[in-house]
Amino acid sequence: MNNKALCTAIAACFATSVSAQDPATQQVTTNFKDTVSVKQDTTYWQKSITGGINFNQASFSNWVGGGVNSIAISGVVAARALYEKGKTSWDNTADFQLGYITQRGITRKASDQLIIISVLGHKIKPKWDLFASGTFNTYFAPGFQYDNLQAGTTSLQTSGFFAPAQFALAWGLAYKPNDEFSMRISPFAPRFTFLFDDAVRFRTGADKTIIPDRNATAYGVEAGKTVRAEWLALQIQAVWNKKLSENVSLNARYQLYANYQTLNAIDHRIDLLIAAKLNRYLSTTFGIIGLYDKDFYDGFQIQQTLGIGLIYNASTFRKKK
Template identity: 40%
Template sequence: MKKSAFILFFICGSILSMAQKPTRLDSIKVVPLDTVYWKRTAQFGINLNQGSFSSNWKGGGVNSVALGAFLNAKSDYMQRRFNWTSEIQLQYGMLKNQGQGARKSVDRIFLDTKVGHRLNPVWLAFGNLNFQSQFATGYRYETLTSGGERSVLISNFFAPAYLTESVGLEYKPTTYFNLQFGLGTIRQTFVTDDSISIGEPTRYGVEPGKTVRNEFAFQLIANLDKNIAENLNLKARYQLFANYATLNAIDHRLDVSLTAKINKYVNVNLTGILLYDKDQDNAIQYSQGLAIGFLYSF
């Protein structure tokens, strides 16, 4: 775990750090830092959903409350042919239905930093470092024949976690779309919780008795971040991961987010995820969420 924590600390520091030119002294006056090449954005939000019914409500229903929070931040540095882009996405939410314990509704850690050198107006050579995991334990809930329910541990912090290093070419014809061809990509899959056994689930491709799996692969990533109408933003990220040793089992992941801004502090957010990874499940996984809540941009 010390190694895992060090890796996470290193990536966070890389993403949150901001390169600055040293201050200069002009006589007795200090010249301000030069930030003309920086473009930074950040958003923090809290979403709350609640529903309640009287005991004689004929339409049926279960009292419930859900609370979630997220933080998205991005920095982009461009000077001549050099480009450095970093992004962080943190999400966590809980759901509580009457008669059940609290359960997670969303849980994600996404850290990404990329350095590029522009070859011509639309092509760049890049090096990329990406980390993905979750904050807390995840369970599969099974109904027992006796009528009760049991929870089966299937994931945890750093179980799994994915650290990906990639170099290749990037096609960036506009500011809101880019396509990355990771010709040389190495991914480490971590499972550091021994409670996750080989059968429940399949340890995400990590062999029993080990904590990490290394893969050499080709990776394709497409990013879209565009305001498609006034106060309406569409963000999508598609990732293809093809292990050179097992090209018959290609991983696919699509994340889509549609955000409508009602006013300065209130927004509606619709999200969806499609995932196919045979190391996790032989079938396609999907997740969908709709929330309204507080949003602060800075």
């Protein structure tokens, strides 16, 4: 319940209605109504929230072609709050995702993500900003491994809420040539990895069998510790938000993290989300998360999702002239 309360509070912050300080009105876009008239916002904030629920189901009866009855449901929320006044900006984004699939009476997690990014910027040139940022990411729910386990074991927990979680701070220079693309370069970006549940610690045997071991180093956090600090590191982040057409949008994000002490193990993360609006209430989404982090896994990890379902969006962002 604590996890749900935290997520609800975060989403509520992004979705809070703007206060009125001026009798003039502006048009707020939403998919349930073409336009909604609200009092003019003079707080320098622009906000948006998009949420969707995807549902998939398949059932078979005497089907000689084979198949497994299944039900899948997932939820996605993307929120943004942007403050702009003079040369100062404060951009906050949150991406939440959680999904499950049930087959043969067994329910497993299909997708999971909680990531929040906050960037404070000050313009020094038309296309350049000085910035300070904070990035936090973890999982909502426990995650399990089902393959390469010891005999007699059907599942092994390998992740959970704050197991692990990462929080990175960064200072540096940002290049913003237009409203669609930005790149932030930080030569000093300390990062902290938290591990609050020793149950997710495991080691890999000689035959690649996964063995639970509370004395193993997990996600870079040594046994007996709950936090790993990386003080000296380089971070590069690139964001590209593109409206491909009236009903199709692309959101892409890339992050490089290089600890100066372990430059032979540079971390890379790619997030890609394509959303297509079918009509006022329905949309389809395609998402990919690619991660290369040797502290997590000695290889490239991929999470891919595709769904169709209900969508809600509302925005007070002003159209650029």
